[in-house]
Amino acid sequence: MTQGTDGPVIETSGLTKRFGGKSAVDDVTLDVRRGEVYGFVGLNGAGKTTFMRMLVGLARPTAGSLKVLGHSRLTNPVLRRVGTTIERPAFYPGMTGRQNLSLLARYSGMGDADIDAALKTVDLADRAGDRFRTYSLGMKQRLALASALMGEPELLILDEPANGLDPSGMAAMRELIREQAARGCTVMLSSHLLGEIAQVCDRVGVLHHGRLIAVGTTAEIEAQYGARPALLVTCDDTGKAASVARDLDGVQDVSEQDGGILVYAPEDAAGALNSALVAAGITVRGIRPNERSLEDVFLEMTSDTANEGRA
Amino acid sequence: MMGRALSAELYGIRHRGSFTVVSVVWLLQIVLFAYLANYIVSLTVAELPADQIQAMKDGLAPSAVAAAVVGSLPMYGGPVMIILGALIGAGDERSGMLRTVLSRFPERGRLVAAKLVALTALILVLMAVTFVVAFLCGLAVSLIEGTQWSFPSLADTAAGLGAAWLIGVAWAVLGFGIAVLTRSLAGTIAIGLLWALVLEQALHGLAGVATVLESVRPALLSGASAILAESVGSAGAMPAGTPDAGVPVAIVVLSVWIAVSAVASAIVFRRRDVA
Numbered sequence: 332m333t334q335g336t337d338g339p340v341i342e343t344s345g346l347t348k349r350f351g352g353k354s355a356v357d358d359v360t361l362d363v364r365r366g367e368v369y370g371f372v373g374l375n376g377a378g379k380t381t382f383m384r385m386l387v388g389l390a391r392p393t394a395g396s397l398k399v400l401g402h403s404r405l406t407n408p409v410l411r412r413v414g415t416t417i418e419r420p421a422f423y424p425g426m427t428g429r430q431n432l433s434l435l436a437r438y439s440g441m442g443d444a445d446i447d448a449a450l451k452t453v454d455l456a457d458r459a460g461d462r463f464r465t466y467s468l469g470m471k472q473r474l475a476l477a478s479a480l481m482g483e484p485e486l487l488i489l490d491e492p493a494n495g496l497d498p499s500g501m502a503a504m505r506e507l508i509r510e511q512a513a514r515g516c517t518v519m520l521s522s523h524l525l526g527e528i529a530q531v532c533d534r535v536g537v538l539h540h541g542r543l544i545a546v547g548t549t550a551e552i553e554a555q556y557g558a559r560p561a562l563l564v565t566c567d568d569t570g571k572a573a574s575v576a577r578d579l580d581g582v583q584d585v586s587e588q589d590g591g592i593l594v595y596a597p598e599d600a601a602g603a604l605n606s607a608l609v610a611a612g613i614t615v616r617g618i619r620p621n622e623r624s625l626e627d628v629f630l631e632m633t634s635d636t637a638n639e640g641r642a
Numbered sequence: 643m644m645g646r647a648l649s650a651e652l653y654g655i656r657h658r659g660s661f662t663v664v665s666v667v668w669l670l671q672i673v674l675f676a677y678l679a680n681y682i683v684s685l686t687v688a689e690l691p692a693d694q695i696q697a698m699k700d701g702l703a704p705s706a707v708a709a710a711v712v713g714s715l716p717m718y719g720g721p722v723m724i725i726l727g728a729l730i731g732a733g734d735e736r737s738g739m740l741r742t743v744l745s746r747f748p749e750r751g752r753l754v755a756a757k758l759v760a761l762t763a764l765i766l767v768l769m770a771v772t773f774v775v776a777f778l779c780g781l782a783v784s785l786i787e788g789t790q791w792s793f794p795s796l797a798d799t800a801a802g803l804g805a806a807w808l809i810g811v812a813w814a815v816l817g818f819g820i821a822v823l824t825r826s827l828a829g830t831i832a833i834g835l836l837w838a839l840v841l842e843q844a845l846h847g848l849a850g851v852a853t854v855l856e857s858v859r860p861a862l863l864s865g866a867s868a869i870l871a872e873s874v875g876s877a878g879a880m881p882a883g884t885p886d887a888g889v890p891v892a893i894v895v896l897s898v899w900i901a902v903s904a905v906a907s908a909i910v911f912r913r914r915d916v917a
Contacts, residue, residue, distance in 0.1 A: 438746050439746055475742075
């Protein structure tokens with residue numbers, strides 16, 4: 332029943348999905364280890380959903396292979412151990428939340444106890460008797476999560492689970508993911524916000540134009556992509572300031588920003604930079620180290636010019 | 643494992659209001675067209691020959707329930723059955739529920755089989771209810787008219803129910819097949835109605851002037867349905883007349899329609915990506 336439990340919970344090799352001549356997922360090789368929370372991050376249209384659809388058999392790979400829970404053939408007993416939400420929550424609108432879960436539970440041979448437990452976990456038991464069409468987007472997301480949690484799956488595959496949730500809902504979602512991980516469940520979730528899923532993920536994979544361009548802990552990714560030291564200078568003549576900064580020793584690059592320039596140089600170059608700018612008649616209002624957020628790192632990673640530069 | 647999917651499909655049929663609505667429409671058609679309209683005509687149209695009026699009244703008797711029900715299928719029952727098939731074939735596409743189901747139950751061959759079995763069960767139950775409703779209508783007419791009435795024979799009822807079920811399943815599985823191919827409920831209903839009410843009826847009508855079409859008529863769903871309807875006592879199930887072929891031919895034709903629709907939909911459903 333639980334064959335293949337020693338290897339990765341999800342394993343893909345060269346997984347590719349093409350629509351016509353366009354690759355939605357391009358040669359993705361990754362593994363998700365048992366018990367970890369793996370974040371799959373990428374801009375909208377990066378291929379995250381297509382990748383997840385292949386994982387649960389909704390789409391056939393054009394090339395490559397995949398294994399889920401050690402099985403390359405996705406059968407009913409395998410997916411009974413997997414809880415999934417793919418894209419927007421989809422249920423019969425005229426049926427109540429409980430009826431929708433009851434219908435899904437029948438496919439997997441689950442019972443009322445599984446439904447009750449899942450509804451309680453997502454805090455939707457009070458509204459389970461209401462029709463799905465009357466739910467808010469947040470409630471629909473919670474019902475989708477309840478359907479994924481039925482039967483305490485070994486693996487959760489959650490596609491953009493925070494969509495439509497308010498801040499408290501997002502916090503509750505993070506807490507729920509931590510709880511599931513604590514009970515030993517492996518979680519793979521996607522998002523277009525690296526900063527959001529970095530809070531709960533052990534490792535992150537960054538998908539861009541269908542290709543996996545980075546994998547690691549958030550610290551590893553920050554170290555790899557965000558380690559370029561930079562100084563943020565606010566001044567009155569950014570064009571002239573950029574020109575002056577480029578001529579200084581130790582400056583790798585300069586980019587103009589709103590109301591200032593970003594000078595890629597070590598922090599101890601701040602003094603020389605200030606002197607040079609003042610000597611050039613530029614009014615310097617401030618110089619400080621540029622503190623880049625994880626989201627800045629992600630945006631740089633997924634900018635096409637940055638990737639062309641690395642290629 | 644198919645048992646679980648069948649249980650889920652039957653649960654869905656019971657709780658999705660659309661099946662009830664379409665079934666009620668069919669029952670209303672029986673009450674209005676097979677009984678009320680004919681009864682009013684028999685009372686009000688004085689210029690009809692007496693034997694024809696008597697034949698109409700005989701057709702409204704409780705004992706003639708099989709003829710009334712099966713005779714309603716070739717013209718206006720078939721399209722309703724197509725809609726029922728479409729609801730099972732594409733109802734979960736529209737809501738996106740198919741994606742939710744398949745990510746839990748990936749064995750698509752079994753899922754299609756469960757859907758088709760659920761559809762045939764639905765048609766069987768619906769036809770049984772239709773017979774009861776038709777019997778009550780006939781009983782009401784007899785009581786109003788003050789005429790003697792009797793229950794239909796068991797053999798006539800069984801034959802009628804079997805014919806109604808086979809005809810209903812053939813139309814419904816066609817609707818299911820079109821729905822799987824088009825992935826659209828509205829599209830299926832449009833294509834189905836066009837097929838049933840325009841194309842097939844046009845072919846029946848044109849057979850009067852192009853005799854080569856006469857040999858095609860028994861192979862049409864409505865043609866084979868009319869042959870079975872006539873075999874259980876229904877006269878005039880089709881305005882163009884019943885095609886000239888025997889009951890075994892009609893049974894084979896309907897079975898082939900069922901098999902082709904089911905196999906084609908299973909092949910397509912198993913191979914394609916689900917959005």
